Amino acid sequence: MPFLADLARMISQQGPVSWDAARQLAMSIATGGTVEANVDPIERMRLEQLARVADLHVGSTTGLVTSSSGTGVTVVPVTRGQWVQRSVDAYRPLFEGLAESLGRTPAGDAGEVTDDDPDAAVGALLGGMMQVLGPMMLGMAAGSMLGHLARRSFGQYDLPVPRSADELLLVVPTLDEFAAEWSLDGDELRLWVCLHEIAHHAVLRVPHVRARLEALLGEYVRGFRPDPSGLEDRLGAFDPTDPQGLAGIQSMLGDPEVLLGALRSPEQEAMLPRLEALVAAIAGYVDWVMDSVGERLIGGYGRITEAARRRRVVAAADDRFVGRLLGLELTQAGFDRGAAFIEGVVERAGTEGLDLLWRSERHLPTPAEVDAPGLWLARIEIDDPPTA
16 A cells, blocks of 8 residues: 555654644644633733742652752743744653564564464554654644643642743643633732642652652553454454444544554553552642642632632543543542551651652652651661761
């Protein structure tokens, strides 16, 4: 099929993921296909004032430096489309790692296809098409994910993916819509979000925390294993002459795990508890920082917190898939787990014990320790005994 060869050459020029397709789809979803109004320049000054207050209180509560320069982070109010444009680079390594894992040839699939084995020939054809179309489909998956994140996110840490720059993206249209929906004060909500973003940024810019999280995320996305037979088996179950069958094919193509030929591997199952434990500890710590600071600064802190925490665990199917794909499926159970760990540390050792959490890579909790904070404290006391 000459057109497949031409398509393959075109797509291969962009590497393992078609980022042009990703950006176009992400922008279409984020903006709803409409032209977005520019953010009012006054919004930046408004947010900078609130961010300075949040930065000061987060730094004094955590003892962490919130920026590389030590002068604080830069707040960038953005539209949803601008969020997409500024977020592609943060997610690029994860999707290219996923492309690397899906590009591997499954063990046992190599071999010559003969004319007297039609099933193998069909499988080879479908497998070849998946290889040709894989970058485009990954680009579409990346674009869909980024577009839906742009529509939902308040800032840039709704998913705890580290960012390199000392800037915070705050999505003004989403903040305005949420404030109107819940009858919240706009400035109080913005200060709440500044606390959330700066607390995340302070933790994720700790070098060993960032390195551990990036390593675990990379290990997870590279752990998928291609399963070309999955698409073949699903296609074989549909009758192309049956209108209901065509609807089923459309539904199947909407299942990214089948479309990408990806299955979670035993290696992923084995390492996922480590990733989940670290993410739970980060989420629990950030919530503790916000509660410690926000109740003093924000009159409507309780109402905003209740509304925001309801929102983050009531996710649409598209948002849940993003979490499954990256190993960051944030559930209420995960948030509760992190909160219980932090509360357990503070109850037993006070804030002084909590200050040790991010001190070194050795101090990062294991999955068992997240569930039993006393175990973590016992290990930390052995590693770093108190000085006289």
